[in-house]
Amino acid sequence: MTLVVLRHGESEWNASDRFAGWVDVGLTATGRDEARTAGRQLRAASLVPDVVHTSRLARAVDTADLVVAGCGGPASAGLRTELLNERHYGTLQGMRRADAVARYGAGPVARWRRGIDGRPPRDAEGRGESLADVRARLEPYVASTLLPQLAAGRTVLVVSHGNTIRMLRRLVEGLSDEQACALEVPTGQPVVVQAQRPASYSSI
Known part of the structure; x- marks a missing residue:
C-alpha cells in the first residue's frame, strides 16, 4: 500500500x-x-497506480492523464473532487505576486501564503x-477515501496542488x-510514502 x-x-x-x-489555467x-517524465519515473520505480485521485482543475486532471499514459496506469481518473482543489486565493487570484506585494505589503502576503491561519482578502462572492481551511476540507477525504484505499493495499496517486499537498502531508504524515x-512542493515531482512507514517520504 503506497x-x-x-x-x-x-x-x-x-x-x-x-x-x-481555483482559476482553470492550462499547463505549459x-x-x-514534467508530467510525462513523472509517468516514466513511476513506471521505472514499479509504482504504477491502481487508482488516481485529482482535483477538478484542468492542470491537475491533464497532468494525471499524461502521467497515466506514461506509466501504463488505470484508464480512468478514479476520483475527481473539489476537496483536492488548490486553496481559493480570494482577491489575489489572477494577480502577479509582485503586484500583490505592492498593493498589500510583503508581510501580509507572506502570512497569507504560508501562515496556517492567514486568509487572503475574500473575493466578491465571499471566497478565500x-x-x-484547506486542511479542514481535506480531513473527510483522507478519512473516508484515501486511508481506506491504502489499507486495502492499493497504490494511490494523488495529483493536486502545492498548498493542498502541504496539508495532505500534514494529515497523513503527522507533521x-x-x-x-x-x-517546498515543486511542480511535476512525485513524492512517495510507504504506508507501513508513514513518516518515510522520498522523491523518486
Whole structure:
C-alpha cells in the first residue's frame, strides 16, 4: 500500500508568477513534459497506480492523464473532487505576486501564503481560504477515501496542488502545521510514502 503525491506540472500562471487558486489555467509545454517524465519515473520505480485521485482543475486532471499514459496506469481518473482543489486565493487570484506585494505589503502576503491561519482578502462572492481551511476540507477525504484505499493495499496517486499537498502531508504524515507550511512542493515531482512507514517520504 503506497501513496504517491504529485503537484501538477508547471501551469501558465506558474510561469507568469500569478496566483491561480481555483482559476482553470492550462499547463505549459514544460508542465506537460514534467508530467510525462513523472509517468516514466513511476513506471521505472514499479509504482504504477491502481487508482488516481485529482482535483477538478484542468492542470491537475491533464497532468494525471499524461502521467497515466506514461506509466501504463488505470484508464480512468478514479476520483475527481473539489476537496483536492488548490486553496481559493480570494482577491489575489489572477494577480502577479509582485503586484500583490505592492498593493498589500510583503508581510501580509507572506502570512497569507504560508501562515496556517492567514486568509487572503475574500473575493466578491465571499471566497478565500487559509491553509487551515484547506486542511479542514481535506480531513473527510483522507478519512473516508484515501486511508481506506491504502489499507486495502492499493497504490494511490494523488495529483493536486502545492498548498493542498502541504496539508495532505500534514494529515497523513503527522507533521506540525509549521512543518507542513514550510514544505517546498515543486511542480511535476512525485513524492512517495510507504504506508507501513508513514513518516518515510522520498522523491523518486
